[in-house]
Amino acid sequence: MASGNDILSTSERNLMKDVTEDIGPLQRYRYRLTYDTTDAQYKLINAEQELRELVQKEESLTKDLDQQMRYTFRVEEIKVIESQLDDLNQQYFVLRQKWLRCRNEFTEYLSRAFDLWRSYPNWYLHPVLQRDCALKGGCCGRSCGCCLKRATASSSDHKLGIGHCSVECACCIQSRPFELIDARKAESRSLAQVSSSTYRYDDQILRASIWGLVKDNEENPLDLIKRPPVHWDI
Ligand SMILES: [Zn+2]
Numbered sequence: 001m002a003s004g005n006d007i008l009s010t011s012e013r014n015l016m017k018d019v020t021e022d023i024g025p026l027q028r029y030r031y032r033l034t035y036d037t038t039d040a041q042y043k044l045i046n047a048e049q050e051l052r053e054l055v056q057k058e059e060s061l062t063k064d065l066d067q068q069m070r071y072t073f074r075v076e077e078i079k080v081i082e083s084q085l086d087d088l089n090q091q092y093f094v095l096r097q098k099w100l101r102c103r104n105e106f107t108e109y110l111s112r113a114f115d116l117w118r119s120y121p122n123w124y125l126h127p128v129l130q131r132d133c134a135l136k137g138g139c140c141g142r143s144c145g146c147c148l149k150r151a152t153a154s155s156s157d158h159k160l161g162i163g164h165c166s167v168e169c170a171c172c173i174q175s176r177p178f179e180l181i182d183a184r185k186a187e188s189r190s191l192a193q194v195s196s197s198t199y200r201y202d203d204q205i206l207r208a209s210i211w212g213l214v215k216d217n218e219e220n221p222l223d224l225i226k227r228p229p230v231h232w233d234i
């Protein structure tokens with residue numbers, strides 16, 4: 001996404017020379033020079049969480065619609081699904097603006113770091129984020145491989161919603177021996193929100209999602225997302 005903050009400083013330009021091999025030094029340099037924008041970064045991560053939920057719900061409904069069209073063809077049920085899909089499109093339209101509001105608050109170094117990190121479609125396969133998904137009961141904790149496929153196999157045009165599992169992931173829903181009622185979904189949603197660097201864990205999620213970084217770790221972020229997935233046995 002074009003940021004309008006595209007003029008590189010001299011130091012960035014020098015660090016940029018290594019960027020095809022290791023983006024770590026450039027991202028860490030930018031991270032050190034970024035202040036006072038953590039709130040916008042957290043809000044953007046939370047907006048993306050909402051977007052993912054919406055896109056995963058859309059995927060389930062699209063499959064249901066496909067089933068109806070091929071096999072059962074009950075007109076009333078088809079109408080209900082179509083109207084739910086229409087509602088999701090409207091919600092996406094609004095949520096996308098919420099995401100943009102946060103994105104537009106990103107200052108120079110942050111803006112360029114974010115654009116660079118997000119130019120890699122597999123950014124969300126950062127081990128910190130895979131582990132987070134697994135810990136929350138998502139597909140990264142099983143061998144189905146759903147998250148790994150999302151960057152390339154998404155049937156949706158809603159690219160901002162690509163990432164790990166939400167309460168609406170169809171595979172996660174199937175794997176649970178119980179159905180989450182709406183109140184429990186709301187609790188789960190609220191617990192997944194990130195809000196403050198005073199929470200060590202939220203800070204980890206922020207660094208991995210926005211910058212590709214891990215605190216006190218100098219591994220190349222590009223190597224981290226190329227690694228084969230870890231099967232988190234929890
Ligand atoms: Zn899942």
Ligand SMILES: [Zn+2]
Pocket residue numbers: 139142144145146147171172
């Ligand atoms: Zn799965």
Ligand SMILES: [Zn+2]
Pocket residue numbers: 130133134138139140141147163164165
């Ligand atoms: Zn996952």
